[in-house]
Amino acid sequence: MASKFNTLGRISALAGIALIFAVSTTGAMAASTPTNQWKFDEATAGAAAVDSVGSNSGTAFGNPAPQPSTEVAYTSPSNPGSMQFDGQNYYEVANTLSADFTICAWIKTLSTGGDWHWIGANIIEAEVGGYGLDYGFGIDNEGKLMFGNGGEMNGAGNDNNVKGMTVVADNTWHEVCVTRNNTTGEIILFVDGNQDASGFTGVGLLTANPVARIASGTDGAVPFVGLIDDLRLYTQILPGTEIASNFETDEVIYQSGVGLANTGNDSRALLALGGSLLLAGAGAIAFARVKRAS
Ligand SMILES: [Ca+2]
Numbered sequence: 001m002a003s004k005f006n007t008l009g010r011i012s013a014l015a016g017i018a019l020i021f022a023v024s025t026t027g028a029m030a031a032s033t034p035t036n037q038w039k040f041d042e043a044t045a046g047a048a049a050v051d052s053v054g055s056n057s058g059t060a061f062g063n064p065a066p067q068p069s070t071e072v073a074y075t076s077p078s079n080p081g082s083m084q085f086d087g088q089n090y091y092e093v094a095n096t097l098s099a100d101f102t103i104c105a106w107i108k109t110l111s112t113g114g115d116w117h118w119i120g121a122n123i124i125e126a127e128v129g130g131y132g133l134d135y136g137f138g139i140d141n142e143g144k145l146m147f148g149n150g151g152e153m154n155g156a157g158n159d160n161n162v163k164g165m166t167v168v169a170d171n172t173w174h175e176v177c178v179t180r181n182n183t184t185g186e187i188i189l190f191v192d193g194n195q196d197a198s199g200f201t202g203v204g205l206l207t208a209n210p211v212a213r214i215a216s217g218t219d220g221a222v223p224f225v226g227l228i229d230d231l232r233l234y235t236q237i238l239p240g241t242e243i244a245s246n247f248e249t250d251e252v253i254y255q256s257g258v259g260l261a262n263t264g265n266d267s268r269a270l271l272a273l274g275g276s277l278l279l280a281g282a283g284a285i286a287f288a289r290v291k292r293a294s
């Protein structure tokens with residue numbers, strides 16, 4: 001019997017390794033490292049929002065300050081909390097974005113904003129009054145994603161926006177991302193791992209404001225009321241495949257029993273199956289590929 005168990009163990013381990021390769025080739029890849037990541041796991045209102053990869057912790061503003069919440073987008077044991085904003089409170093951080101970048105966050109809100117980037121219900125922005133090399137990422141007047149910035153386009157400096165197609169202000173958790181290409185001016189918006197819309201804005205280093213605000217704005221922005229979790233800034237353009245892979249890992253493999261947005265991603269079933277078998281057959285190996293904590 002002992003040899004039989006040993007054989008089964010070997011088969012199980014081999015199956016697990018084979019599945020790791022299978023999962024890896026369907027979208028998972030070496031994860032890009034954010035420049036800044038705020039997991040919002042603080043348990044005390046008013047505490048600094050710790051930047052878990054950089055040195056750009058957020059300073060809390062508002063009375064009361066942003067409130068810690070135990071409601072999170074998924075049930076990974078590494079994610080104990082998110083942050084509740086009331087529309088009057090926010091964090092300030094140094095603005096670390098300028099040329100190419102990606103912003104990703106989990107949000108749950110009913111807030112809708114205005115129809116320009118400086119008056120959106122903004123998740124993060126580094127705005128200056130009037131025209132300037134600034135930006136804002138948040139929700140527009142239709143409850144859809146919006147990213148805009150000031151920059152040079154067609155020989156002139158102007159503000160331009162790119163707006164999403166999907167309503168994200170529906171009081172359901174969504175992972176929202178934007179990529180910005182400072183060579184072409186292309187902006188791509190993502191909702192729950194899928195490309196939602198794309199367009200073009202002006203180019204230039206978006207450093208007019210050295211400070212960025214999280215869940216607020218500086219130039220008439222509409223209050224953001226709701227939850228934000230796992231805000232990540234990357235000083236590179238993440239490929240759509242990696243954004244999709246991050247979403248699949250976060251929401252499909254490690255969460256069950258929660259109604260998810262329909263992603264329509266073909267790799268979902270295989271990833272879910274792979275994840276389940278990995279957990280069953282090679283637990284230690286499987287946990288080695290648990291997502292980055294958020
Ligand atoms: Ca969190």
Ligand SMILES: [Ca+2]
Pocket residue numbers: 118127128129130131132134150219
């Ligand atoms: Ca402006």
